[in-house]
Amino acid sequence: MEFRDLLLGLVLVWLAAKVAGETMERIGQTAVLGELLAGVLIGPGVLGLVHESDVLHALAELGVLILLFEVGLESDIDELLEAGLQATLVALVGVALPFAAAYAVMHWLGHPPLVAVFVGATFTATSVGITARVLADLGRLQDPAANVVLGAAVVDDVLGLIILAVVTGAAQTGGVSAGSVALLTGKALVFLVVAIVLGLRLAPVTVGWISRLRARGTLVVYSLVFAMGLAALADLIGLATIIGAFAAGLVLAKTDRRAHIEERVRPVADLFVPVFFVTVGMKVEPARLNPFGTDAQLGLALVLTGLAVASKLAAGLAVYQPGVRRWPVGVGMVPRGEVGLIFAGTGLAVGVVAADLYSALVAAVMLTTFVAPPWLKMLYRTRT
Amino acid sequence: MEFRDLLLGLVLVWLAAKVAGETMERIGQTAVLGELLAGVLIGPGVLGLVHESDVLHALAELGVLILLFEVGLESDIDELLEAGLQATLVALVGVALPFAAAYAVMHWLGHPPLVAVFVGATFTATSVGITARVLADLGRLQDPAANVVLGAAVVDDVLGLIILAVVTGAAQTGGVSAGSVALLTGKALVFLVVAIVLGLRLAPVTVGWISRLRARGTLVVYSLVFAMGLAALADLIGLATIIGAFAAGLVLAKTDRRAHIEERVRPVADLFVPVFFVTVGMKVEPARLNPFGTDAQLGLALVLTGLAVASKLAAGLAVYQPGVRRWPVGVGMVPRGEVGLIFAGTGLAVGVVAADLYSALVAAVMLTTFVAPPWLKMLYRTRT
Numbered sequence: 090m091e092f093r094d095l096l097l098g099l100v101l102v103w104l105a106a107k108v109a110g111e112t113m114e115r116i117g118q119t120a121v122l123g124e125l126l127a128g129v130l131i132g133p134g135v136l137g138l139v140h141e142s143d144v145l146h147a148l149a150e151l152g153v154l155i156l157l158f159e160v161g162l163e164s165d166i167d168e169l170l171e172a173g174l175q176a177t178l179v180a181l182v183g184v185a186l187p188f189a190a191a192y193a194v195m196h197w198l199g200h201p202p203l204v205a206v207f208v209g210a211t212f213t214a215t216s217v218g219i220t221a222r223v224l225a226d227l228g229r230l231q232d233p234a235a236n237v238v239l240g241a242a243v244v245d246d247v248l249g250l251i252i253l254a255v256v257t258g259a260a261q262t263g264g265v266s267a268g269s270v271a272l273l274t275g276k277a278l279v280f281l282v283v284a285i286v287l288g289l290r291l292a293p294v295t296v297g298w299i300s301r302l303r304a305r306g307t308l309v310v311y312s313l314v315f316a317m318g319l320a321a322l323a324d325l326i327g328l329a330t331i332i333g334a335f336a337a338g339l340v341l342a343k344t345d346r347r348a349h350i351e352e353r354v355r356p357v358a359d360l361f362v363p364v365f366f367v368t369v370g371m372k373v374e375p376a377r378l379n380p381f382g383t384d385a386q387l388g389l390a391l392v393l394t395g396l397a398v399a400s401k402l403a404a405g406l407a408v409y410q411p412g413v414r415r416w417p418v419g420v421g422m423v424p425r426g427e428v429g430l431i432f433a434g435t436g437l438a439v440g441v442v443a444a445d446l447y448s449a450l451v452a453a454v455m456l457t458t459f460v461a462p463p464w465l466k467m468l469y470r471t472r473t
Numbered sequence: 474m475e476f477r478d479l480l481l482g483l484v485l486v487w488l489a490a491k492v493a494g495e496t497m498e499r500i501g502q503t504a505v506l507g508e509l510l511a512g513v514l515i516g517p518g519v520l521g522l523v524h525e526s527d528v529l530h531a532l533a534e535l536g537v538l539i540l541l542f543e544v545g546l547e548s549d550i551d552e553l554l555e556a557g558l559q560a561t562l563v564a565l566v567g568v569a570l571p572f573a574a575a576y577a578v579m580h581w582l583g584h585p586p587l588v589a590v591f592v593g594a595t596f597t598a599t600s601v602g603i604t605a606r607v608l609a610d611l612g613r614l615q616d617p618a619a620n621v622v623l624g625a626a627v628v629d630d631v632l633g634l635i636i637l638a639v640v641t642g643a644a645q646t647g648g649v650s651a652g653s654v655a656l657l658t659g660k661a662l663v664f665l666v667v668a669i670v671l672g673l674r675l676a677p678v679t680v681g682w683i684s685r686l687r688a689r690g691t692l693v694v695y696s697l698v699f700a701m702g703l704a705a706l707a708d709l710i711g712l713a714t715i716i717g718a719f720a721a722g723l724v725l726a727k728t729d730r731r732a733h734i735e736e737r738v739r740p741v742a743d744l745f746v747p748v749f750f751v752t753v754g755m756k757v758e759p760a761r762l763n764p765f766g767t768d769a770q771l772g773l774a775l776v777l778t779g780l781a782v783a784s785k786l787a788a789g790l791a792v793y794q795p796g797v798r799r800w801p802v803g804v805g806m807v808p809r810g811e812v813g814l815i816f817a818g819t820g821l822a823v824g825v826v827a828a829d830l831y832s833a834l835v836a837a838v839m840l841t842t843f844v845a846p847p848w849l850k851m852l853y854r855t856r857t
Contacts (some may be wrong), residue, residue, distance in 0.1 A: 099701055114688055122752050143528060314487050318484045330480070360741060403558055
């Protein structure tokens with residue numbers, strides 16, 4: 090009985106994703122926008138046809154891992170490193186500005202400092218998934234701006250984890266030690282350097298050895314074993330799993346079997362990735378945005394959305410490298426997606442963020458997420 | 474935390490499956506035997522590295538669905554129908570003989586009739602997964618014997634469900650009506666005929682239409698939507714999900730995109746299918762078979778295994794068509810796999826089968842499962 094619910098859920102998720110994605114592509118938008126909207130439609134917020142179960146949630150998490158692995162496979166580590174300083178600067182500005190802006194507004198509205206801190210932290214996040222997917226769909230992952238955005242998103246994820254640790258610590262114990270912040274930063278750096286340096290050394294040998302194996306499906310299985318192994322390792326030391334999967338993709342991109350791996354991972358990604366975006370859309374409750382509702386937070390949500398968009402666009406101005414366009418970088422940082430939801434959810438869980446404020450935060454996070462795909466698409470259409 | 478456990482579990486399952494599968498292939502055995510043994514090793518019975526969670530269980534179930542879908546894609550419905558009468562005869566003999574043999578032994582050992590009925594029912598099952606996988610790995614799905622075995626397995630699944638309904642009803646209410654048996658049989662026939670006839674009409678049109686869509690990954694997603702939709706439908710009317718998936722494969726095999734679908738489903742199957750066989754292996758508890766243990770049931774398990782093997786081999790003698798080899802058909806029906814475990818588990822759940830008898834049943838079911846792959850491989854090696 091339970092398994093049948095999963096089958097029906099998957100059938101609905103896939104059908105809705107494909108029909109909405111196809112519709113969006115035909116009207117000149119990106120498929121991912123359709124998948125997000127499909128999630129809103131079939132999710133608990135509107136039709137209530139599909140609810141997020143443990144299994145669906147796990148498949149969605151695997152989906153975003155496989156997406157980042159695929160994006161890593163299509164990226165060039167040398168170009169990413171070249172964009173490293175530039176990306177770090179963009180990430181830092183893109184964390185500081187949204188935090189300051191949201192903090193100031195909440196403070197001005199009379200909220201206590203801790204609440205203002207949580208709201209500020211929520212808008213520091215960047216959902217690399219949305220932007221990576223749009224760039225991949227547009228075939229623009231090799232664009233110089235893509236390297237800056239992807240690099241900045243990785244740095245942003247690390248910064249985000251540190252910020253989350255700091256604000257959660259502040260909410261629970263009233264403070265956080267500088268030592269734990271330094272430890273988290275150090276672990277992140279060591280992980281990335283060790284995983285990539287060691288990976289680049291060992292991967293060619295291992296891949297060559299795997300190519301000589303006889304059993305069917307060896308390449309795709311070992312590739313995903315590597316991606317999920319690094320993801321689990323990243324999680325183990327306190328980093329986001331997607332960073333591990335992205336690093337795995339970067340490493341395998343440097344082997345001579347890259348094309349074969351990409352070809353075999355593609356149908357797997359085709360199945361898993363939409364599950365992620367549909368479940369992100371399922372978290373939206375449009376009723377919360379009804380301006381005539383009792384707990385309407387539309388005004389606050391719109392103000393926060395405006396600030397969130399403007400401050401990340403400003404981060405794009407931190408681009409100094411020639412040949413890198415500022416607008417795609419800024420817009421690429423705009424979507425907060427599931428990362429922003431994690432911040433807001435943590436605030437709700439520790440009791441700092443009240444339920445009505447949480448709704449406003451979710452709405453603002455979602456608006457930033459929905460605004461980015463068409464915007465990026467437009468930017469890349471006007472200048473090809 | 475929970476998601477990391479899933480990642481580590483998958484990494485372990487895949488690594489163990491691949492290493493053991495490769496080893497088996499190198500010593501002239503089939504990969505699936507390695508995957509089963511890998512499951513025994515890493516499962517709770519020996520090392521206890523991986524335990525079956527809800528998510529892993531769901532992935533395994535999806536795995537066997539995708540396997541049967543793939544087998545359906547590689548089968549020819551006309552040849553299956555040609556083998557129809559032959560397959561039905563084999564299935565009937567292969568249900569009647571094991572039931573009678575196991576019933577007689579249990580009765581002779583002094584067990585009450587209801588217990589003997591449950592044990593008999595357990596050995597009527599056929600795990601089409603094992604045989605289909607071995608034949609697929611050996612590239613023998615087009616063999617005339619393969620059509621008989623696959624057809625017989627489908628008939629057997631329908632018969633098995635009827636038997637399960639009858640014995641469960643007998644255990645719970647003391648009887649079962651002829652009407653409900655007729656209903657179940659009727660539903661099964663109607664489902665297969667409607668799904669396949671309607672599918673064969675509609676699939677070419679739909680596939681042609683899907684080929685004109687623009688979004689990425691459309692073919693693989695719609696193929697699996699069809700497979701899982703039919704699987705859910707089969708489950709809804711009381712049939713096994715794998716029958717629905719197999720029917721979906723048969724239908725799509727008749728479209729002109731068959732090769733494209735197969736190519737794209739393959740990496741997905743490479744990932745999911747081993748999860749199924751490893752989790753089947755994980756259900757084995759070798760300690761139960763320790764002849765020096767306190768609740769040793771090794772003797773009974775071995776007797777039941779012998780009967781189970783001999784009676785299904787005898788079913789192979791029901792082959793009358795020229796050109797169809799009797800031995801591969803008989804051996805192909807031997808593995809009871811997860812279907813036999815469902816019977817034994819139901820008997821345990823309704824309180825008819827005691828814990829020590831259950832262990833013996835599981836052991837015997839597993840022995841039949843492990844004996845079939847090397848045997849089939851041998852049969853196909855001696856006559857190519």
